[in-house]
Amino acid sequence: MDTQEEVIVYARPDSLTKTNTHYCPGCTHGVAHHLIAEVIDEMGLRERTIGVASVGCSVFAYNYMNFDFVQAPHGRAPAMATGVKRVFPDKVVLTYQGDGDLASIGMAEIVHAAARGENISVFFLNNANYGMTGGQMAPTTLPGQKTTSSPNGRDVETQGYPIRASELLATLDGASYVVRRSLHDPKNIRLAKKAIRTAFEVQLRGLGFSMVELLSTCPTNWEMTPQNSLKWLEEHMIPYYPLGDYKVNPAVAEIKG
């Protein structure tokens, strides 16, 4: 009988701790964590990175990331990151925020961090609802989408329209790199990883504010199987939140090239 030699083709990044996940089965937070950790490993940034966790399902991001972390009040991660970065301009500072955190309660903080050209990297998980509190309507909830606080579907007449954060932030001169990617299939996951890398490159070169929006799933609160939720993301979220580069400073274009 032949013995086959085992070859590691895929390992846990050093930047991820050996901790069991608390995320629901099929949730894309784990994918996003993994991508960020892989990039930090590949770029050799682990020992100089300080993360800022937000409030929402990713409140425990610091449990999984094997580097220094602080935990912000709801929505205030960009302000807290500003405080860290201004004291330590040579460290790599990231925030990891959900859509309720970034696009609702923290809208002022994210807009002004971008407007100041704050030299931080923001990873923005958009899953169109408040996951941690059990699936309420978020600023990103699609028109007609049912949530526990829009039980008849989001009625734009009374509950307004979703906010496209990337498009909004891209209008600001301080924002250097603002893109939207998706985590619904392997091809898009690879594209997301490239964008995460570019965001860190932007920060390392001192080019200012960078944000990667990652369209994500929430199978539990969407009441779908993981597979169906990936499909729902593709069929419903991407038409409303088109993937693409919304702001690429000419200096950033050189990095990408």
Add this chain to the structure above:
Amino acid sequence: MTRELWKGNNAIAEAAVRAGCAAYFGYPITPQTELLEYMSARMPQLGRAFVQAESELAAINMVYGAACTGTRVMSSSSSPGVSLMMEGVSYIAGTEIPAVLVDVMRGGPGLGNIAPAQSDYNQIVHGGGHGDYNLIVLAPSSVQESVDLTVLAFDLAEKYRSICVVLLDGSIGQMMEPAEMPPFQPLRTEYPDWAVTGAKDRERRFLSSIYLDPPQEEAANLRMLRRWQEVQANEIRYKTYYMEDAKFAVIGFGSSGRVALTAVRAARAEGIPVGLLRPITLNPFPEKVVEDLAKQVEGILVVEMNSGQMLEDIRRIAKGAAPVEFFARLGGIVPLPDEVLDEIRRLAKGPLTLEGHPRDRWLARMGTLN
């Protein structure tokens, strides 16, 4: 060093710079704005961090982030802005990290006005944010004392991993007085063993106020409380004037205490045996001093620029050992020495009572004032 003429707000800013403040985050609000303006020029000049934030909410959370690095950091504001900061104050307290906050109080509630007041006493001394925590609170009554207490604030904040508030009213922030600046302290180059600085050659660290497991939160609460007992044991500060042979005592902090001192001196000139207690730490409060004083004197007059917020503490501590009377001006009005002198005369003349509430008697007298 020579004494120079300094405006209160500017003096506090320069004192903070000299105390080694490496980062300042703030938002314009009268009567504190000069502090922010001073820092906007001074901090970049020294290569230090300055950000004019989009709101007080953002400013205090920038302070929170910077404080996590273990560096000396501060913000300043005035009453309505401080209300907005209460979220960050609670989080910083819950994370057990040091920061300095200056509150230059103005008339309220609501938008109120921009004139001097002391009506943030309860918010700062007895809480304001959610959860169990204590802030160290220092109350200066002059520009020089503002300078000295600002330097002390950084030391105490660091020593006890706590927020230290310098609490003054708008008149001290706005007035000019001679003051001597402290020597320049070097910026820190080493960081405490709890600070987030990047996990180089050590285990990762994280700073948070979250303890999802209730027994852990209880342990954190107890740890903070035991640390607070240390503060209570070591850091109480106050000043007494003419108390040795006093049969009557006035108690007032900050500008009220300063105005009362003028009145006490005038009363002494009239032969009234009255003294003054001016608490400098409002938290921890000089409780033992008040307790002893209540046993010594025949009557106490509390003077404040609020509706009797410290008065309730004095009544609680005095436990009826001496009758307490109250005088205040509200809404941004600073009491005049003559008004306080009249109150001292009333106190000395009697009759005094332990019945009723001193606030009610004062309010009845205010009816004839206005």
